[in-house]
Amino acid sequence: MSAAPPGAAPRWAGRRSLVVLFLLTLPLVTPKVRGADEIEYFSYLRSLVFDHDVEFGNEYDRFYAADPQGLAGFKRTFLDRRENDTGRHINFAPLGCALLWSPFYLLAHAGVLAARAFGARVAADGFSFPYVAAVGYASALYGLAGLLLVHDMLADHGRMPEPAATLSVASLWLGTPLLYYMTLAPAFSHAPGVFAVALLVWLSLRAAARGSGGARAMDASVWDWAAVGAAGGLAALVREQDGLFLIIPAAFLLHLAIAGRSWGAALARAVAMGSAALLAFSPQLLAYRALTGRFGPSRLVARKMTWSSPHLLQVLFDPGHGLFAWSPLLLVATGGLVYLVWRRRDLTVVLLALALLLQVWINGAVESWTQAGAFGSRRFVSSTPVFAWGLAAVLAAVPARRFRLAVLTLVLFGWWNVGLMVQFGLRLMDRQRLEWPRVAVNQVSEVPRHLARAAWLFFTDRERLVREGP
Secondary structure, three states, X not given: OOOOOOOHHHHHHHHHXXXXXXXXXXXXXXXXXXXXXXXXHHHHHHHHHHHOOOOOHHHHHHHHHHOOOXXXXXXXXXXXXXXXXXXXXOOOOOOHHHHHHHHHHHHHHHHHHHHHHOXXXXXXXXXXXXXXXXXXXXXXXXXXXXXXXXXHHHHHOOOOOOOHHHHXXXXXXXXXXXXXXXXXXXXXXXXXXXXXXXXXXHHHHHHHHHHOOOHHHHHHOHXXXXXXXXXXXXXXXXXXXXXXXXXXXXXXXXXXXXXXXXHHHHHHHXXXXXXXXXXXXXXXXXXXXXXXXXXXXXXXXXXXXXXXXXXXXXXXXXXXXXXXXXXXXXXXHXXXXXXXXXXXXXXXHHHHHXXXXXXXXXXXXXXXXXXXXXXXXXXXXXXXXXXXXXXXXXXXXXXXXXXXXXXXXXXXHHHXXXXXXXXXXXOOOOOOOOOOOHHHHHHHHOHHHHHHHHHHXXXXXXXXXXXXXX
16 A cells, blocks of 8 residues: 555645534524525525526515515615616626525425425425525535635645644634624625635646646646636636636736747637636626626626725725724735745735735725625635635744744634624624724623523524524
């Protein structure tokens, strides 16, 4: 029997640790579709499977009837208004989540039909609990798959040692809004978005590594680049802004062409990548056409964009809504990424930093840049694979004698995030923004006091917890 390659055992240990952590957080997953975004994502899936169309009036009516007071604003935008050119109900969401959720949703449907054949009364209507649960747990699993890919790319391509790679991934999981969107609100697109972006970056790094190994490797890598393109199309299909991560493989190809003076081979791979990306994204183009009458999103979305990105710095530093105010751990991760760019000066790190800058730019260009009412700066959750490189670099640079202190610091960052989740859920804070110093004081005065009861109700009567708050 051949010996395992160097580093294989620590890598598997890291993966196992992340899977164990996933199992520990699994009871927190809350299969529920409540807000406008969740309804839009879910309605794509239910309409395609049961109605075989992209007209969402009956789905919207069903959700509104269940909570008319809470969804009054939803009614004004999505039930009372229509697309001007087609008369169809509006849906601003892309359909990538519906695509990724569909195997689980169809499996739930088969289970419901089987249960009904044996006398169960569960509704086979696409709305009942098994269908919603399939979506929620599918998102959690996609989030885990994305995090495992991030761990492997840190070890394989980032040359990050264990336990820095595992700690980086686990800390970003528990210390940022990703935890919230993998557990308490899994019907959003953010957990599937982490998977799609992680897959794109992982495939890009693999293709670039194979493509730099000589002519034979270049000849074998056409399909690798096509796979990269398909992953990029999927990322855009899940969250349109995540298509900007295609800058990473595009720049890799340009570098390979310049370094190897193989412009023809690079062009062939670029065509393969672009074609695969377009093919993967084509279902969205067809959905656009059916909904809006053109191969583009609703004009109501386009009017919300100012391409000069006037809020570029605010999305990072605004004390009430900024990324670093909600998730200070990401400031450490960003500092680590800057350190990597300066210290290593290799193409991979530079491209990761560039991809992050593009995300800052696009989020600063949106009129609703504050993301008020959401938990944290959720539009940056898909950038978790990039932040992981920076945080892993910081942890790898910590001297052994200080490592326990670093771990304790990560625990505090995790507590900050979990404490904000408790405040947000129990309405101990203003959900529209962070109020200072109120949120900081609540972390030590209110959260511990309410934590035991909130945990009990969470596992025994979640609806009562939502109704009563503190």
